[in-house]
Amino acid sequence: MTEPVLSVRDLTVEFVTRRGTLRAIDSVSFDIAPGEVLGVVGESGAGKSLTGTAVIGLLDPPGRIAGGEIRLSGRRIDDLPADEMRRIRGKRIGMVFQDPLTSLNPLYRVGDQLVETIMTHLPVGRDEARRRAIDLLAEVGIPAPERRIDGWPHEFSGGMRQRVVIALALCAEPDLVIADEPTTALDVSVQAQIIALLKRLCRERGTAVMLITHDMGVIAETADRVAVMYAGRIVEIGPVREVVKHPRHPYAQGLMGSIPALEESRERLQQIEGSMPRLAAIPKGCAFNPRCPHAFARCMVEKPVLLESGASRVACWLHDGTGLGEETAA
Amino acid sequence: MLAFILRRLLQSALVLLSVALIAFAMFRFVGDPVNQLVSLDTPADQVRQIRQSLGLDDPVLVQFGRYVMNALRFDFGISYQFRQPVTALLAERAPATLELALVSALFSLVVGIPMGVYTALRRDGVLARLFQAVSLVGVSLPTFLIGILLIYLFAVQLGWLPSFGRGETVKLAGGWTTGLLTVSGLKALILPAVTLGLFQMTLIMRLVRAEMLEVLRTDYIRFARARGLTTRAVHFGHALKNTLVPVITIAGLQLGSIIAFAIITETVFQWPGMGVLFLKAVQNVDIPIMAAYLVMISGLFVIINLAVDLLYAAVDPRLRVTLKGA
Numbered sequence: 001m002t003e004p005v006l007s008v009r010d011l012t013v014e015f016v017t018r019r020g021t022l023r024a025i026d027s028v029s030f031d032i033a034p035g036e037v038l039g040v041v042g043e044s045g046a047g048k049s050l051t052g053t054a055v056i057g058l059l060d061p062p063g064r065i066a067g068g069e070i071r072l073s074g075r076r077i078d079d080l081p082a083d084e085m086r087r088i089r090g091k092r093i094g095m096v097f098q099d100p101l102t103s104l105n106p107l108y109r110v111g112d113q114l115v116e117t118i119m120t121h122l123p124v125g126r127d128e129a130r131r132r133a134i135d136l137l138a139e140v141g142i143p144a145p146e147r148r149i150d151g152w153p154h155e156f157s158g159g160m161r162q163r164v165v166i167a168l169a170l171c172a173e174p175d176l177v178i179a180d181e182p183t184t185a186l187d188v189s190v191q192a193q194i195i196a197l198l199k200r201l202c203r204e205r206g207t208a209v210m211l212i213t214h215d216m217g218v219i220a221e222t223a224d225r226v227a228v229m230y231a232g233r234i235v236e237i238g239p240v241r242e243v244v245k246h247p248r249h250p251y252a253q254g255l256m257g258s259i260p261a262l263e264e265s266r267e268r269l270q271q272i273e274g275s276m277p278r279l280a281a282i283p284k285g286c287a288f289n290p291r292c293p294h295a296f297a298r299c300m301v302e303k304p305v306l307l308e309s310g311a312s313r314v315a316c317w318l319h320d321g322t323g324l325g326e327e328t329a330a
Numbered sequence: 331m332l333a334f335i336l337r338r339l340l341q342s343a344l345v346l347l348s349v350a351l352i353a354f355a356m357f358r359f360v361g362d363p364v365n366q367l368v369s370l371d372t373p374a375d376q377v378r379q380i381r382q383s384l385g386l387d388d389p390v391l392v393q394f395g396r397y398v399m400n401a402l403r404f405d406f407g408i409s410y411q412f413r414q415p416v417t418a419l420l421a422e423r424a425p426a427t428l429e430l431a432l433v434s435a436l437f438s439l440v441v442g443i444p445m446g447v448y449t450a451l452r453r454d455g456v457l458a459r460l461f462q463a464v465s466l467v468g469v470s471l472p473t474f475l476i477g478i479l480l481i482y483l484f485a486v487q488l489g490w491l492p493s494f495g496r497g498e499t500v501k502l503a504g505g506w507t508t509g510l511l512t513v514s515g516l517k518a519l520i521l522p523a524v525t526l527g528l529f530q531m532t533l534i535m536r537l538v539r540a541e542m543l544e545v546l547r548t549d550y551i552r553f554a555r556a557r558g559l560t561t562r563a564v565h566f567g568h569a570l571k572n573t574l575v576p577v578i579t580i581a582g583l584q585l586g587s588i589i590a591f592a593i594i595t596e597t598v599f600q601w602p603g604m605g606v607l608f609l610k611a612v613q614n615v616d617i618p619i620m621a622a623y624l625v626m627i628s629g630l631f632v633i634i635n636l637a638v639d640l641l642y643a644a645v646d647p648r649l650r651v652t653l654k655g656a
C-alpha cells in the first residue's frame with residue numbers, strides 16, 4: 001500500500017472559553033491516498049471546516065489542537081514551528097475557500113497575488129513567475145490570460161474568481177488541496193464547471209483532495225471515498241458507492257435517504273428531524289442518540305468508536321460486529 | 331474620471347460661494363463697518379464720503395459680487411486694526427501656521443500608524459495595552475492642558491526646549507519664512523507640534539488599530555495565510571494596505587482640523603501664526619480678517635477633500651471603476 005498523503009489520527013480540537021472547554025473535533029481519524037478525493041459531508045457545525053483548518057494549521061485562538069497527530073506523507077506536521085508550517089501551506093497543502101468574492105484581496109491585481117504566491121514557494125524570478133501565472137490562468141480556463149492577469153479581482157465574475165482562487169491554491173503544485181465548499185457561494189450554473197475543473201486539475205497532477213461540501217450529488221460524482229461527520233466526529237467513512245448506496249450509520253442513512261435518486265440530486269442535504277446538539281450540550285454516549293430511530297440502552301452510556309463494517313468503517317453500536325443490533329438496522 | 335473631477339470642482343465652488351456669503355454677511359450683521367474707521371467727532375459729510383468710497387451704498391447683491399470678485403483676486407480688504415491689506419497680514423503669518431500644522435500632521439501619522447499597527451498585531455502584549463491606555467489620555471486631555479504640561483516639563487523643569495515663539499527663521503523665495511532650517515526653529519517647533527498633533531495621533535492610532543483588526547479577520551487575509559505567504563507579507567503588505575484606505579480619509583480631514591485647531595496651540599505657545607491673528611481679530615471685531623480667515627480655512631478644507639477623493643481613487647481600484655461609470 002502506498003503511503004497516504006494525509007494521515008490524521010485521533011485529531012481533537014478544543015476551544016477554551018470562559019465557560020469551560022468545548023470539544024469541537026473529537027478523535028477524528030482518516031487517511032487520504034495520493035490522488036484520492038475524500039468527500040466530507042455533515043450538517044452545519046459538524047466540524048468539517050474546523051478539520052480542514054486544523055490540517056492546514058490555521059486554527060485561530062482560542063481554538064487549538066488538543067490531541068492526536070497529523071502527518072503529511074509520513075511526516076508529522078501538527079507540531080511544527082510556525083514558520084515551517086507556513087512553508088507547507090500553499091506549497092504542500094493548498095486551500096480553496098467557500099466565497100471567491102472575498103478570498104482575493106481587492107487592492108491587489110490578480111497577477112500580483114499569483115506572482116507573490118509563486119515566488120514565495122518556488123525559486124523563480126519575477127518574469128518566470130509571471131509566465132507561470134499566465135499559464136495557470138489559461139489552465140483554469142480564464143480567457144485572454146495575458147490581459148486578464150493585470151485585472152483587478154472585482155473585474156472577474158464569481159465563477160472566474162473561483163478559478164483564480166483554484167489557480168492560487170494549485171500554483172506550487174501541492175500534494176493535497178482542501179476545498180471547503182468551493183461552489184456553495186456560486187451560481188448554480190457554474191457550480192458543475194468549477195467542480196469539474198478542480199477534479200480535472202487534481203487528477204492531472206495527482207493531487208489529493210479533501211472536498212468539504214453539502215452537495216451529495218457532487219460527492220457521488222467526484223469523491224472516491226466519503227467521510228460523514230456528526231457533532232465533531234466521523235460517524236462513517238468508506239468508499240463512495242458503499243456509503244451512498246448502503247449507508248450503515250443511521251445518521252448517514254438519513255442523509256442519503258433525503259436524496260431520491262443520485263442522478264438528479266443537486267439539492268442540499270435535507271436535515272434529519274431534530275438538530276445537531278450544541279458543543280456545550282453533546283449527549284452522553286452516542287451524540288446522535290436523541291435523533292436516532294434505533295437508539296438502545298448502550299447508546300446512552302457508551303461512545304461508539306469507528307469499527308470495520310464491510311468496506312466502510314462505522315461508529316455505531318448497531319455495527320460493532322457482535323451482530324446484536326444488526327437486525328434492527330436492516 | 332474627468333467628469334467626476336469636474337463635478338467635484340463644481341461642488342467645491344458652490345461650497346466656497348456659500349462660505350463667502352456667510353463671510354460677507356458678517357460685515358453687515360456685526361455693526362456698521364464705517365464706525366470702525368471713523369472716530370466720534372468725524373464730520374457727518376466725511377462719514378458719508380467714506381461710505382460711498384467703500385461702496386456701502388450700493389445694492390447688497392452688487393456688494394456681494396464685488397466681495398467675491400475681490401476674493402478671487404485674493405483681495406479681502408483692509409484690516410480695521412492694522413490698516414494693512416488683510417491678504418498681506420495672513421500671508422505673512424501663514425508659513426508659521428502651515429509649517430506647524432504639517433509637522434504635527436506628519437508627527438501624528440508617522441507615530442500613530444505604527445502604534446496602531448503594533449497594538450493590533452500584539453493585541454495582548456503589555457506594550458500594546460500601555461499604548462492603548464496612554465491613547466485614552468491623549469483623546470481626553472484638552473489641547474491647552476497638554477501644551478501647558480509639556481511647557482512645564484520640557485521648558486520650565488528640564489529647560490531643553492523653548493516655551494514660546496518660533497525661533498530663528500529663514501526667508502525663502504516668495505516671501506515664505508521657514509523655521510525648519512535653523513536649529514532654534516526646529517527646537518521651537520517640537521513642543522507646539524506635539525501638542526497640536528497628540529490628539530490626532532491617538533485618534534489615528536485607535537483608528538488604525540480598529541481597522542487593522544477588522545481587516546485581519548477577512549477572508550482574503552485567511553486565504554493569504556493559507557497560501558503560505560510570510561507573516562510580514564500578510565501583515566505589512568495585504569493587511570496594512572487595506573487598513574490604510576479608510577485612514578486616508580480621516581487623516582485628510584484631520585489635517586483640516588489641525589489647521590483650524592492651531593488657534594489654541596498658537597495661543598499657548600505664542601506662535602506667530604494665523605490663529606493668533608484671528609483671535610486678535612475677534613477681540614477687536616476686525617471683520618475683514620475674520621471673514622478672510624473663514625474663507626481661507628474653508629478653501630483649505632475643500633482642497634483637502636478633493637485631494638483625499640483623488641487619492642482614494644488612486645488606491646482603491648474598485649472606486650476607479652465606479653468613477654469611470656459616473
Ligand SMILES: Nc1ncnc2c1ncn2[C@@H]1O[C@H](COP(=O)(O)OP(=O)(O)OP(=O)(O)O)[C@@H](O)[C@H]1O
Binds near residue numbers: 022044046048279
Ligand atoms: N471560535 C470558535 N469558538 C467556539 N466554537 C467554535 C469556534 N469556531 C467554530 N466553533 C464551533 O466548532 C464547530 C464546528 O464548526 P465548523 O465551522 O467546522 O462547522 P462546519 O461543519 O464547517 O459547518 P458549516 O457546514 O456550517 O460550514 C461548530 O459547532 C462551531 O460552533
Ligand code: SF4
Binds near residue numbers: 249293296315
Ligand atoms: S450508536 Fe445507537 S444512537 Fe448512535 S447511531 Fe448507532 S444506534 Fe443510533
Ligand SMILES: [Mg+2]
Binds near residue numbers: 180
Ligand atoms: Mg464550514
